Amino acid sequence: MKKHSAILKGVVFMVLVTLSIGVKAVLPPITLPHTFSGSDDWGSIDVNNDGVRDFMVYFDSEFYTSGSGFWDGQCIIGNTLPSSGLATPGISSDNEVLAKELLPPDSSSPVLAYGGPSFTSILDYGDQIGVFPLPGMNWSSDAYIFYMGGYGAPLGDNYTDGKKTGYLGVKFEAADGxxxxxxxxxxxxxxxxxxxxxxxxxxxxxxxxxxxGTGTAVPIPLIASLLGFGAIAGGIFLKRKKIK
Structure with a gap:
């Protein structure tokens, strides 16, 4: 029943987002730092403070009184609307977050036998963020920061694996690239x-x-620089040859 309740709640949210996006999409980005909490707390964030929305964050939680009582909730970050997978107005489809795919333990139970949704990778200080993700990670248009309840398998990942602080890896389009x-x-x-x-x-x-966690940029490998220079030089050569 809990799982079906969570799914129904998610469907209702998707409909509400679809109906209200024309109003909420024009709101200015949330200034970071910011704490998301409560019910239907969501908005867009601007990573580089250029006034352009880079990601949408949705948070929702609710307290259930059955039994001894428990909290249920979820938090999602991405460039897309959960309802349709279409890019959110004003947010580039190139903007993505580092994520990992969590698989539940092997089990004969149908509830435990399927993989979960993508969850954000919570990085450690000094972890590299670039075009090539670290092993076990990939760039995703959206991912759960955490998900409580609704599943019989430990698919809450960041919520259940004990790692609750660190860094999200992101990439986003700005005016210069x-x-x-x-x-x-x-x-x-x-x-x-x-x-x-x-x-x-x-x-x-x-x-x-x-x-x-740092402002340290990682130098481009020499081989990549040479290949890039070679491509540029080749282009110049071909261009000159064409002019002749």
Whole structure:
């Protein structure tokens, strides 16, 4: 019953988002740091403070009185609407978050035998964020920061694996190109749940890899630089040849 209740609640939310996006999409981005909590707390965030929405964050929680009582909730970040998978107005479809796919333990039970949705990877200080994700991670248009309840398998990942602080790895389009960055995150499940996103950091140069929690950019490997130079030189040569 709990699972069906959560699914029904999610469907209702999707309909509400679809109906209200014309109003809520024009609201200014939320200034970070910000704590998401309560019921239907959502909005867009601006990573580099240029006035452009980079990601949408949705948070919802509710207390159930059955038994001894328990909290149920979820938090999602991404560039898409959960209802349709279409890019949210004003948010680039190139904007993505580092995520991992969590698989439940092997089980003969149908409830435990399928993989869960994508969850954000909570990075450690100094983890690399760039075009090539760390092992076990991938770039995703949206992912759960946490999900409580609704599943019989331990699919809550960030909520159940004990890792509730760290950094989200993100990439986003700016006026001068694609930038990589990080957002400090804290998941609080002591009583009523909440998610706090801290002040972000990002590489000032487009396409530059950065280390989580630092302003340190990672130099482009020499071989990549040589290949890039070779491609540019080849283009110049062909262009000159064409002019002749």
């Amino acid at each position: 694609l930038h990589y960055g990080w957002i400090p995150i804290t998941i609080d499940d002591d009583g009523e749940p909440s998610v706090t996103l801290g002040a972000p950091g990002f590489a000032s140069t487009p396409d530059q890899t950065i280390l989580a």
